[in-house]
Amino acid sequence: MLIAEIREAVIxxxxxxxxTKVEQALNEGVPADRILHDALIDGMREVGELFxxxxxxxxxxxIAARAMKGALEILKPRLVAQGVEPLGRVAIGTVKGDLHDIGKSLVAMMLEGAGFEVMDLGVDVAPEKFVEALQNGAQIVAMSALLTTTMSNMKATIDAIAAAGLRDKALVMVGGAPVTQAYADQVGADGYAPDASAAVRKARELIAS
Amino acid sequence: MSEIVFQPVGRRVTAAPGETLLEAAQSAGVAISAVCGGIGVCGDCRVRVLRGTVSAPNAIEQDQLTDSDQAAGLRLACQTVIKGAGEIVVDVPRESLSAPQRSQVEGAEIPLAVEPAIQVHDLSAAPPSIHDLRGDWERVQGIDPAAWRLDAPVLAELPGVLRAHGWQTRLIAHGADVVRFLPPGMTPFGFAVDVGTTGLAAYLVDLLTGQTRGIAGATNPQIAYGEDVMARLTLAVRDPAGAARLQAVMVEVLNGLLREVCTQAGVPTDRVVDLVAVGNTAMHHLLLGLPVEQLGSAPYVPAIASPLVIPARPLGLEAAPGARLYLPPNVAGFVGADHVAMLLATATADQPGVTLSLDIGTNTEVTLNAHGQLWCCSTASGPAFEGAHIRDGMRAAAGAIERLIWQDGGLRWLTIEHAPPVGLCGSGILDAVAVLRAAGILSDTGAMRRDDPRVRREDYNPRYEIVPAAQTGHGREVALSRGDVNEVQLAKAAIRAGIKLLVERAGLSEAEIDRVIVAGAFGNYIDLQSAITIGMFPPLPLERFHQVGNAAGIGAKRLLINAPERARAAVLVARLRYIELTNHPDFSDRFSQAVRLTPDPWDA
Structure with a gap:
């Protein structure tokens, strides 16, 4: 069964x-949203559980997230054509002053693998960029900081979101090595996750609330 | 239970309240000297408790330690009892270690003309008389006194030297600045030091012959305040007193090295008339007491990239009164003068064809000379190869497994000084991952087989037993855990992704690299085949690799012996094109590929 094989290869x-197998499945007429849900998202769900x-x-x-992402690129045009709605829209980035990339990118990929649409704003992201993303349809803002010197920019970003009058409709998540639940509470974030897998669970939880 | 961290060796151990720090050190395999066996008689086991809860100094300690020792926070490890829970950070001074740590000072050298930055003028003065009442300086013959600059501490030596040596002196100059008035015929010396994040390597050089007359190494004492550069920058930014402390311990260790190499040559430290220090940009700034806030935050710019020549004495360095300290140019926030020195020492920029030069450390600097075009980057490889964050990791000291091979279906190991094994140093960690991968115990994703009899799974983090407890030096097994493999994968992926992105930027493929120059203490001892097996280095024929040891230290020495080398450093830096990896669009993708434990991770 092709779907099961793709799922296994993702894991x-x-x-x-x-x-190769995604192309094959599409050629055999398997709908793109079925490949997305039953192979990619379900495979990544298991990856998260195994983690x-x-x-x-x-x-x-x-490694799994990269394999998933490659498949997603192939599926994207079809999903758009099919009118498949994402689970939610997330704008993610590492805060201003911080150039750490890997952790943030892993969270971005895991969120994509869970069915979210992800706008990756990159690293060293100024507060106004996050605000702009919210104005462009993002529902969740996910911020990463790896340095104790830069984590204060999480607060600055949340303040900027409030100043733009978007705080009520924005869901804010924070993470990164020096960040804790207590710090998340202190800066007024809606959620905190200690790792990429927990971030997916938290995003699902926030979007469902 | 408490977690005890022994710095600077970087060993961790869990210990119960009531145990002494010496007992904890012994179970951690940290060789603290205790000739009396821990009964408080020899006073050898002096340590400093930097953090955590321990007993107050007892009567034995008050008796054994002088007031100034006690004021400096020194304790006897055998008398200091662990209290309560939480982390305890203990600094073990080098003199309290019984096993000398492996020196980081060896390196290959390319010959160079002796042409130092200082000049030597052998001069004589007319003796004063009732008919010649000019000052001593004005009576020195063959020079124009007005053409020179000299300050009071330098001048202070002149009258004594002239009178004691028949009106002769050897004037040491740096351009128009007088550095020192030496007695006639006396040899001026220079001091070159490579200030690494983890270790320092220092050299004393005869500035007339270019010969090395003293070599010494030391652990960077800043480690006690943070293992990596970022932690130290954070401390310096947060707390001005912290910045001052980082600078003070650095000056202290430099003076210690200065004394050590001068003792080897049998000369006082004030015979040192010229100094060169190379280090990464953070070490450079912390030594000079420059602000580091802009260095610790994107876009990570240094306060200065140009070379500096500054008086050494005001920094607290115990050199000649007018001695100058030269600091070569920095390339970028994370590529410092140490890499410049390494490139000079290996003549990377002068090689034909395609040359890749790497200096592996907590940050790994990589330069690619692609047919004369120079590209460079810095990649955050982390401290795994220094033994940090590795279950049984340790620095290269006695009892560290430095080489592992798979033979007749089992592991064979070699330890430093052939002592019973107590842990794994960088090259041993690399070998361990490589042999377990080759034996199929690790998959290419790093997963560990469960059905192997030597794989233990008591907790979520499985581990492979490398040496059974009965054969180790501390009675506990030495093992490699899945978590350790994870650390190695992330470290080597950073290095390999950096190589790949430079090669791609130059429009080449990895197979086109003609030679790979591997510098650094770790790079000198690693097994190249192991590095290829796990995919840290591209799978090139082994003869293309050259392990050159501490090339940064050698480069520092060249900058001391040969002033034109300083001009070449400036030209080199202008030619280097720095690629920032952290915001490079392909970095994440390349990194995700490079974590695989396979020689060619790009084809998956």
Missing amino acids: NGQAKVVA EQGEFFVPEML
Whole structure:
């Protein structure tokens, strides 16, 4: 069964195998949204579970997420044509002054793998860029900071969102090595996650609330 | 239970309240000297408790330690008892370690003409008389006194030297500045030091012959305040007193090295008339006491990139009164003068064809010379290869496994000084991952097989037993955990992704690299085949690799011996094109590929 094979290849992080089999599935007439949900999203859900159980570490998650992302690129035009709605829209970035990329990118990929539409604003993202993303339809703002020197820019961003009058409709998530639940509460974020897998759960929770 | 961290060796151990720090050190395999066996008699086991809750100094300590020792926070590890829970950070001074740590000072050298930045003028003065009442300086013959600059501490030596040595002196000058009035015929010396994030390597050089007369190494004492550069920058930004402390411990260790190399040559430290210090941009700024806020936050710019020549004494360095300290140019926030020195020492920019030069450390600097075009980057490889964040990781000291091979279906290991194994140093960690990968115990994603009898799974983090407890030096097994493999994967992925992006930027493929120059203490000891097996280096024929040791230190020495080398440093820096990786659009993708434990991770 092709769907099961793609799902398995996503979990094992075989990017080339995933891409080939996704093309094959599309050629055989399997709908794009079915490949998305039953192979990619379900595969990544299992990757997240394996990570939380301690079976997977960050490298396996990175490798699987990359394989998933390659497949998603192939599916995207079809999904748009099919009018498939994402689970939600997330704007993600590392805060101003901070150039750490890997953790933020992993969270972005895991969110995509869970069915969210992700606008990756990159690193060193100024508060106004996050505000702009909200004005362009983002529902969740996800901020990462890896430095104790830059994490104060999470507060600055939340303040900028409030100043733009968007605080009520924006869901704000924060994370990164020095960030804690207590810090998230202190800056007035709606959610905190200690790792990429927990971030997906938190985003699902926030969007459902 | 408390977690005890022993700095600067970087070993961690869990210990129960009531245990002494010496007991904890012994179970951690940290070789603290305790000749008396821990009964408070020898006074050898002096340590400093930097953080955490321990017993107050007892009567034995008050007896053994002088007032100034106690004021400096020194304790006897055998008398200091762990209290309560939480982390305790202990600084073990080098003199309290019984096993010398492996020196980081060896390196290959390219010959160079002796042409130092200082000039030597052998002069004589007319003795004063009732008919010649000019000052001592004005009576020195063959020079125009007005053409020179000299300050009071330099001048202070002149009258004594002239009178004691028959009106002769050897004037040491740096351009128009007088550095020192030496007695006639006396040799001026220079001091070159490579200030690494983890370790320092220092050299004393005879400035007349270019010969090295003293070599010494030391651990960077700033480690006690933060393992990586960012942690130290954070401390310096947050707390001005912290910045001052980082500078003070650095000056202190430099003076210690200065004394050590001068003792080897049998000369006083004030015979040192010229100094060169190379380090990454953060070490450069912390030594000079420059602000680092702009260095710790994007876009990470240094206060100065140009080379500096400054008087050494006002910094607190115990050199000649007028001695100058030269600091070569920095390339960028995370590529410092140490990399410039390394490139000079290896003549990377002068090689034909395609040359890749790497200096592996907590940050790994990579330069690619692609047919004369120079590209460089810095990549955050982290401290895993220094043994940090590795279950049984340690620095290269006695008992560290430095080489591992798979033979006759089992592991064979070699330790430093052939001591019973107590942990794994960088090259051993690399070998361990490589042999377990080659033996199929690790998959290419880093997953560990569960059905192998030597894989233990008591907690979520499985581990492979490398040495059973019965054969180790501390009675506990030495193992490599899945978490350790994870750290190695992230470290090597950063290095390999950096190489790949430079090669791509130059429009080349990895296979077109003609030679790979691997510098740094770790790079000198690693097994190249292991590095290829896990995909840290591209799979090129082994003869293309050259392990050159501490090339940054050698480069520092060249900048001391040969002034034109300083001009070449400036030209080199102007030619280097720096690529910022952190916001590079392809970095994440390349990194995600490069975590795979396979020689060619790009084809997956």
